[in-house]
Amino acid sequence: AQKVTQAQTEISVVEKEDVTLDCVYETRDTTYYLFWYKQPPSGELVFLIRRNSFDEQNEISGRYSWNFQKSTSSFNFTITASQVVDSAVYFCALSVGDTGANSKLTFGKGITLSVRP
Amino acid sequence: ETGVTQSPTHLIKTRGQQVTLRCSSQSGHNTVSWYQQALGQGPQFIFQYYREEENGRGNFPPRFSGLQFPNYSSELNVNALELDDSALYLCASSLTQFYGYTFGSGTRLTVV
Numbered sequence: 055a056q057k058v059t060q061a062q063t064e065i066s067v068v069e070k071e072d073v074t075l076d077c078v079y080e081t082r083d084t085t086y087y088l089f090w091y092k093q094p095p096s097g098e099l100v101f102l103i104r105r106n107s108f109d110e111q112n113e114i115s116g117r118y119s120w121n122f123q124k125s126t127s128s129f130n131f132t133i134t135a136s137q138v139v140d141s142a143v144y145f146c147a148l149s150v151g152d153t154g155a156n157s158k159l160t161f162g163k164g165i166t167l168s169v170r171p
Numbered sequence: 172e173t174g175v176t177q178s179p180t181h182l183i184k185t186r187g188q189q190v191t192l193r194c195s196s197q198s199g200h201n202t203v204s205w206y207q208q209a210l211g212q213g214p215q216f217i218f219q220y221y222r223e224e225e226n227g228r229g230n231f232p233p234r235f236s237g238l239q240f241p242n243y244s245s246e247l248n249v250n251a252l253e254l255d256d257s258a259l260y261l262c263a264s265s266l267t268q269f270y271g272y273t274f275g276s277g278t279r280l281t282v283v
Contacts, residue, residue, distance in 0.1 A: 058213075089271065089272075091274075096276060097259055097261075097276050097277045097279070098274055098275065098276040098277065099214070099261065099263075099274035100274075101271050101272065101273065101274075104271045145213055145214070147213075157202075157219070157227075157265075158204065158216040158219060158227050158229065159204070159206075159214070159216065159263075159272065160216070161206075161213030161214050161215075162213050163211075163212055163213045164212075164213050
């Protein structure tokens with residue numbers, strides 16, 4: 055069985071602060087994919103990043119960066135110089151297997167990020 | 172390229188009734204999944220359809236059923252509604268998991 059743990063439930067920062075959202079996953083599969091999604095108040099889940107289990111290279115996209123460490127089963131997400139528009143609920147998710155079929159996402163409980171002006 | 176569209180956006184039903192939620196997948200996507208998101212929780216996988224066949228199901232009772240049509244649009248049906256079925260229902264489509272999943276804005280169902 056797969057499991058995703060997001061131990062932080064709520065984080066509040068002041069604009070321009072850096073913030074890291076933690077994600078720890080569990081799976082016995084050797085092939086898996088990790089995702090981060092953002093959910094604004096409108097409800098839609100916005101895709102941020104996908105990472106496969108064979109690619110531990112960290113990634114940076116603008117103010118966003120992701121740190122994938124298989125040794126600790128973690129896939130953490132850092133927002134640099136946070137902005138009010140970053141306020142949302144952030145979900146880490148996991149899917150296993152290497153085919154398109156039966157590739158359900160297992161989500162964590164989410165982290166509510168509030169960025170104050 | 173259109174995204175994933177869900178209808179209706181909001182719905183109120185009475186306990187014991189039946190409901191049908193609809194989803195239009197992103198163009199070219201042959202896989203659709205449905206998720207239930209209770210307030211304050213992460214989405215929970217209900218089931219997935221791949222080329223009109225159900226090929227994965229989460230821990231939901233049989234009163235949750237679905238369909239995928241040849242144009243890859245989809246329906247989620249819930250019979251004998253219970254108060255605990257109140258949630259945001261999200262539809263997600265994908266080509267394969269290699270490309271990630273595109274989610275709709277969801278249908279917020281309230282059962283009274």
